[in-house]
Amino acid sequence: MAYLFAHFKEKLTTDGEQVYFGISRDGYNWEAVNGGNPVLESTLGERGCRDIEIIRLKTGGFVILTTDAAIVRNHMDENHNVDWKQLNHYGSKNLCMWKTDDLIHFSPERLIYFGRDDFGCLWAPEIFYDENNGEYLIHWGSTVKESDFEHMSIYCCVTKDFETFSKPVLFFDKKNEILDSHIAKIDGKYHLFYKNSDNPPMNMHAVSDSLYGPYEHDESFEKYMDENIKNPGSYEAPTTYILPDGRWCLMLDFFGCEKEKMGYVPFISEKPGSADFKRADELFSFPYGFKHGGVIEITDEEYERLKSM
Secondary structure (H helix, E strand, O other): OEEEEEEEOOOOOHHHOOEEEEEEOOOOEOEEOHHHOOOEOOOOOOOOEEEEEEEEOOOOOEEEEEEEOOHHHHOEOOOOOEOHHHHHHHOOOEEEEEEEOOOOOEOOOEEEEOOOOOEOOOEEEEEEEEOOOOEEEEEEEEOEHHHOOOOOEEEEEEEOOOOOOOOOEEEEOOOOOEEEEEEEEEOOEEEEEEEEOOOOOEEEEEEEOOOOOOOEEOHHHHHHHHHHOOOHHHEEEEEEEEOOOOOEEEEEEEOOHHHHOOOEEEEEEOOOOOOOOEEOHHHOEOOOOOEEEEEEEEOHHHHHHHHOO
16 A cells, blocks of 8 residues: 655646645655656646645546646736735636546647636635545635625535536534535544634544534543644645554645745544544655645555556
C-alpha cells in the first residue's frame, strides 16, 4: 500500500494553479511526481485549477475535480492583492474534471456546470462515495445570489457516473460563513471537517450517524485548536487519511506558503474516529509546500508507475 496526494502549489506564477501529484510509501515521507512539475494543466475556463480532489471509482479508474480558478492570471493585481469578495461573486460557476484509468493517461478536460445561475464561485469540491445509495456526493463551498453573494455555505449534488448530476441543494450551513468541507466515514460515523471563516476563524469538526446530518459540533476539537495552534484562522482545507500504522492523519493547509514556506501541516490521532489530534511536523517530510488537495491509497504498482513519470 502507498499513497497519492493530489494538490496545487501556492506560487506567484500561473504554473502553481495546476494539478500536481505527490507520492509516499508510508504516508509520512512525501516525494514529488513528474519532477515537481504539473501533471495536468487546465486549458478551459479560467485556465487554472485549485483545491484538487481525487477519488478512486468503485467501477475502476479515477476522477479528478478542481476549482476552476486562475487567481494569479485573472484576479491578482500588480501588488499581489486579491479582491476575494469580488471573486466570490463573479468567479467561475464551473468545476474542472478529468478521468483516468491509470493515473498516467487522462481524458480531455471537461468543465462541469450544475445548472444553477444563482451561485457565485464554486470552491473546493470534494467527493464522498455514499455506499448506502451507490452514488457519489459532490460537495463544495459557494455564495448565492439570495444572500447577495455575502454568505458562503456548503452545497452538494450527487452522481452515479460523473456524466449527469442532480440539482444542487444546501448541504451544511451556519450563521457564519463556512468553507472547505471534508467528509470521512469511520465505524459507521460520519466526520465532517470544515473551516469557519469567523466567530471564531478556525477549522471545526462535527459528527453524525447520517451522511446528511444533523451534525453534532465537537467542542473538544475546537478547544484544542484554540489553545494549541497559533493563528488557527490561518489554516484551512482539511483532509484526512489512515496511516499504515493505524493512526489517523489530519492535514490542515497553512495558506500563504509562498511567503511563509509552509503548506500542509500534519496532525495525528492515535485512533481513527477519535479527533484527539496532536500536531506532528517532525514525523513528516515534503519536497515543497503541498496546497489544498486530497489523499488516496494506491497500489504498489501504481506507486512505481507514478514514480517513473
